[in-house]
Amino acid sequence: MMTDTTPTQVAALEAFLQDHPTIKFTAPTSPDYPAAREVWNGGRLDNPLAVVQPQTPTGVSTIVKYAKAHKIPFTIRAGGHNLEGRSIVEGALLIDLRALTDVTVSSDRQSATVQGGILQKELATKLWEEGLATPMGTIPGVGYVGWATYGGYGPFSAHWGLGVDQIISATVVSPDGDIVTADETLLKGIRGGGGLFGVILDLTIKVYPLKSLLTGAIVFNSQDIIKTVTDFNAAYEELLDTGIPPELYIQQISFNTPHGRVYAVLFVWSSDDTEEGLRWSEKIASLGPVIMNNVAPTGIPGWLTANGAFVPSKMFGISRTQNIRRITPEVAKVLGQTLDRMPSDPGTMFSIQQLRGVSAEAKSNSVFATREPHLVLEILGFTTEDEAKEESEQWAKRAAEEFQQTDPNNTLPTVYISLLNTMGVESADVLRKAYGPHVPELLALKERIDPENVYSLAVPLLR
Ligand SMILES: Cc1cc2nc3c(=O)[nH]c(=O)nc-3n(C[C@H](O)[C@H](O)[C@H](O)COP(=O)(O)OP(=O)(O)OC[C@H]3O[C@@H](n4cnc5c(N)ncnc54)[C@H](O)[C@@H]3O)c2cc1C
Structure with a gap:
């Protein structure tokens, strides 16, 4: 107005x-x-x-x-x-910030300084040209700094950690407008609190040598989606108990195609040992009635481009989310039923990220709250047209309610801020959900660094 x-x-x-x-x-x-x-x-x-x-x-x-x-x-x-x-x-x-996209790799090739406006695919491309990689999420157009500083889930987390775990240092525009290097206390706040304290001009992050990436979709027959989802998750939980390598990541996903709804696993193997990765792709494919498995060697930029083709660049609607410890038979049943009634709009999706391995270990250098093995249910009630969103939003809300009614001992008290619904919710509730025990520390840091609340509109709103 x-x-x-x-x-x-x-x-x-x-x-x-x-x-x-x-x-x-x-x-x-x-x-x-x-x-x-x-x-x-x-x-x-x-x-x-x-x-x-x-x-x-x-x-x-x-x-x-x-x-x-x-x-x-x-x-x-x-x-x-x-x-x-x-x-x-x-x-x-x-x-x-989109003009700020420089990437400078350090001479020892263990870190890179990346500017605050760079997108995930731009960063991946520059690193891949150097034979390097760093964790990132699945969609090319997401801002890297916004992804990394609020948590940063993705297929490399079990191997190398979350986005926040990669951050070594940061250059920030302070609330007075000065360009400063973040000290350790501010860095801790940035790792989870993102842009609450200033504009992040650049981050210096860890990078890793990688020449080959194995990725693809393993698509399962979803005629009887409730059975497929239940059986797959029972078998996957067993596999988790026997142990899976950190280089392996699977993201369960359900989305709509012109030929109907698809239930699939996005497979990522972040190691140069391609043969071992292919063996694992066969093992994952054997957990359900597979109808297509296109896992093949690629690079991170190509993988991001392929993922981007599935997600429209503009959407309408809402997301809901919940963190759970395991996909128990009870959760799998709700999941199957949710997917069974998922509206058919190409923007409506369900995806499950997983935190395990190094990324799930306790750490004291960030305000990111959810450090234990868990799965992130991403209930994406979006549509490609504004007029169609009502049905998908209702679907997402109902699914969230049903997951909330499952065993409370299997539900984590905290959720991922980047997926959390904050519209119309008291900021204190948002903070408690997203930051759990770190809320007092986060608020005290904000008071110290930005007492006049110059960055009042940063994500998340504090008042
Ligand atoms: C299609 C899609 C896919 C996604 N996939 C994943 C995923 O795989 N894993 C995951 O963890 N998350 C994922 N997300 C969530 C995403 O990581 C966060 O929403 C992230 O914050 C987006 O960053 P952005 O720069 O694109 O957003 P913007 O809307 O541009 O920024 C959001 C806010 O972040 C802050 N911010 C961003 N950059 C800076 C900066 N340089 N300095 C200071 N503040 C800054 C500001 O407060 C800003 O208002 C996804 C989101 C979408 C829509």
Whole structure:
């Protein structure tokens, strides 16, 4: 909603930026504005005050100083993939980081410094050219820093850890607009609290040598999806008990294709020992009535591109989520029933991420709360058209309720902030759910670093 001050603020900002030509400016009156305000969640209709895109780290500092001095609230956007579209807020200045995409690999090839606006695929491509890899999620257009700093689940977590576990150091624009190197206390907050304390200009992260990746979809016959899902999970739980290698990751997924709903496992093997990986793909395929197994050698950039083809670049709707310890027969039954009645829109999906191995071990250097082996139920009640979303949203809500009614001893008290529904929920409840015992520490750090709440619109909202 436009207030009386809006045109004046926009005009003053435009005049200021004439002396700062490296900061690209898009006014609400510009024909470029509709595209410049886009985020992945198409239902987020908020109109930012204007959009600025600094081309340099100094430009970010300049614009934060200006916004603070003029009491202009602002948001930060990199990949625009916050599920609720929180990187745009009505009347707030949008600072777009997409010009900051440099990657510098260290001379010992054990770390890389990556700028705050880079997308996962851009980073993967630059590292792969060097024979290197680092954990990331499955979708190419997600912002790497937004993924890594709020947790960072993905297929490399059992092998190398979560996104937060890769962060060695960070350069940040402070609430005063100064460019600073994060100390250990601030780093701990960034590892889980993301952009709560400042704009992250760059992260230095761990990287690992990798020449070959084995990936693909193992698709199961889903005529009788309840039986397939129940049988698969009973067998997979047994396999987990006997032990599976850290290089192996499977993500159960159900989605709609023009030929109908599919229940599949996305297989990832992050090791150069391809033969061993192929043996594991056969073992996973043997856990259900397989109808297709296209696991084959590829690279991380190619794998991301293939995944991206499944997820529309703009969606409408809501997500629901829950963390559970195991897929017990009771959970598997609810899962099967949920998939059985999943609406047929190409945007509606269900996916299960898993935390195990090194990523599930206790650590004291982050505020990421959920450090024990678990599975993340991602109930994605989205659609490709706004008008169709009601049915998928209802489906997601019902599924969440049914999972909540399963054995409470199997349900974790905390959930992943990046999947959590925060709309209309008290921020104290959101924080408790996402950060558990770390809430007091997180709030104390915010008070110390950003007492005036300059970064008031960062994810998650604290008040
Ligand atoms: C299709 C899809 C797939 C996903 N897959 C996964 C997955 O596999 N694993 C997983 O863990 N998560 C996944 N997510 C969640 C995703 O990791 C988070 O929503 C993440 O925060 C998105 O980052 P972004 O830069 O794209 O988002 P944006 O909407 O651009 O940013 C969201 C917020 O993050 C903060 N932020 C981002 N970058 C910076 C920065 N450089 N400095 C300061 N603050 C910053 C800001 O508060 C910003 O408003 C997925 C989301 C979607 C929509």
